[in-house]
Amino acid sequence: MGLVIFAAPALLLLTLLVPGCRPPEPAKPPSPKTADSATQASLGSPEKNVENQSVRPAPAFFRFRDVTDSCGIRFIHTDGSSGRRYVIEPMSAGLLLFDYDNDGWIDIYFLNGAPLPGYTGPPSPRNHLYRNLGEWRFLDTTDEAGVGDTGYGLGVAAADYDNDGDEDIYVNNFGPNVFYRNNGDGTFTDITHQTGTANGEKMGAGVCFVDIDRDGWVDLYVGNYIHFTFDLHISRTINGVPSYPGPLDYTAVPDTLYHNQKDGTFADISGPSGVSQLAGTTMGLVAGDFDNDGDDDIFICNDVRENFFLINDGSGHFEEAATVRGVAYDASGSPQASMGVDCADLNRDGWLDLFMTSYQNETVTFYRNLGKAFFEDATAVTGAGAGSYPYVTWGVVLADFDNDGDKDVFIACGHLDDNVELRDRSTSYRAKNIILMNKGNGQFVNVSSQSGDGLQVAKSSRGAAGDDLDNDGRIDIVIVNSRESPTILRNETPTPYNWLELVLEGRASNRSAIGARIKVVAGSLVQYDEVHSGRGYQSDWGRRLHFGLREHIEAQLIEVTWPTGRIDRWTHIPANRIVKLIEGETDWLTVQPARSSPSFPRKKPRHVVSINSRGAAQIRRYF
């Protein structure tokens, strides 16, 4: 697939370049006429933006609307249960948000469970892919794409493993895993066997792509939960009420690390990398450069035991250092039932912090990075645990929901046991989710009850993911609910602030730019982020980085440190747009999402129009 350069029409120029200070309305996809006729004029230099002098306050609350019923998503999760209460049942599942067809609209891939012994529910549950058509319409393209795996889905991540320009999918199952290569034409091919990444019959968990040795090819870290077979099933009761067994009832196991051999295969390097020496009970995990030394480290949630923190020596060899780094336990030194984890620079000090979910009668945990990947549990002193203590918490999304420049926190809640109320009415199987507003002063406030009907939905949530599904500059949320339909939350927060979204493309670095570190400067507002693949509760999202800019109408500077170590800088990027940054290129490109249609125009190419920083339009043709 190639890049075709076109000029842009004056109308499109106006649309794209007039700085938007007003609250962004939900974006409508540009008409094909506009996009296709973008051929006549050339763009000048980005205009010199003038800072908006009137600073409006951030909204006091968020507003999320539940749009699940109206957006065409009919997915129903099943855990394959029959009342026997296998340990695996409540662990399912994560989800993936990614733009699989490169049309500028972020699509959804839901994992599903599978029939377990005794199951008598609907036949053939499988994973489902929903293509985002824009305007909150989604189309089930599972069959067409060929990604309807029927394994017991637990964790998922995506990245461009073969550097061919589109994102591939890895699914971590109970049982053999599945690796799907994106063919670039709306279909995928199962390449598990040829890549050598099935990972046996293990019980999976979170998974992430990470370029551990910065060789320009993403490697694959696969979490494994416990050693479980149906023969090992045990029954538990609490106060006479049947309950699920826990990880301590089973043997801990090490995770698996695969190195990308650059030839379409992967090699298991769990031994030489140090990973195989660490037996744990992995659930969520996230890779990031926590010590700012240029390589990605990995934080691993271990259920009811100390977490692991793998410090990368730069060559892909890891040293476990969670205890001395302050992330093994909570502040009191107790191991938690660590579930999911996300990372972001929550206090804008240039160091990635960690935010972890856990079990009932434990709060979520905010590990604040004190610098160089030494952390403190700052949950209590920042109010980050507000509202979470009675609930089992799973998915966690760190994102700036009101574009005020500070990352907020979304937490998915729901108990393991569907009968928990019979023995404990301090909690509930179905629970409302939690949203914390980052006040920017080091404090979090629980604003769940004031943040719209979307936060009043009570289900037993698991994985959660956040991305801008309607390209309006506000991060929306998708949640997998155990045994039920998912929840799609449209962010309608009436924020007065501006935003910027960045799509990074590596060249010498891996194409997905996993591990790239980004600094965005807008006035006095300085933000940092990093491209990740695999995060939260066994989920993946956020390849398109989102920055709230407050009242600033441009980013004066964007600096990207690529995984190779190369640093590129771009200046004066106007706000309220999706921008593509390519390693080694001086131009930045404005991505204008294509108008989608329900069917794939396989023969007639569709285009994504991009406007570069000098005003030339580029139209990316695909399919």
Added chain:
Amino acid sequence: MVVSQVFNKPVPQTSQQIKEEMELVAEWLETAFPNSVEMLELAARLRFHRGELDKAEQLWHRAISIDPTYPFAHHGVALVRALRGDYETAIREYRETLRFSPRAVEPLLELGDVLVKAGKIDEAIDLLENDFPSTVESIWRYTMLGQCYLHKGDLAKARLMYELALSRDPDDSSALYGLSLVLVRQGHQEEADKLAARLKQVRENERQNEREVRRCFDERAELAGKLAEVYGGIARFLLAVDAIEQSRTIAHRAIQLQPDQPAARQVLAEIRLKELAPVASVTQSVSQDKGDHPTNTHSQGPPPQGGPPTKRP
């Protein structure tokens, strides 16, 4: 009469049967003793053990409305509020508990824990440093103080507290973890690494122990113990009001459920003494001090959960 309905039945053999008996007894206490703070408090405990937190809290509130100075009811409300993550109310109720039972150690430690969770670090330090009885040793107190000082960045004091905890129990994992964090921040990386390695071994041993406990865990016995403990309290109350036959019946039931139930054994002994020497001042041994109430079968209050205060529960 519920007493005969319940106590003429065979001893419950399953967890479910015990919970059903808890329900019956709680209903009896609520209806037969609507104005007795002691019996309402015991009913609340049964509700709590059944997981009925709302009902338990209502009963504790009823007890408070009858006697606002009754510390055990405040303690019960504090526990429920803390479990629900409502730290502000929990703190208020813990303070009420301590106001009316100033010698109680367990609520004090629990209050310290809730203060830390609520981010009120200075208040927690003040409580644990100044209000804690000097005659009581508590590793949990030391580790909480270590945590507080670590939050404050006072590494020297944090280190001292963790070392004090370790001097009482060299394998206290919370103290080992806290001290390793202090050492890292003080630049003693090598020592911290050694502690971390030791901590891993301690944790592994703890996990082995926990697995063994889980393997041998007798849920029925645990529930029976909780019910028997409440029976001990009821028997003591009935004895105090000279309802000797009922007291005896209930004490026997407690012993059927848990043969070594101490309060029930004591009640039976006191009944025997009473019968042997009617003029003996047995009932005078029942203190009217709120910290040692007739129905209180614990030394420091009526915690439905938790153990001795020396270590973090």
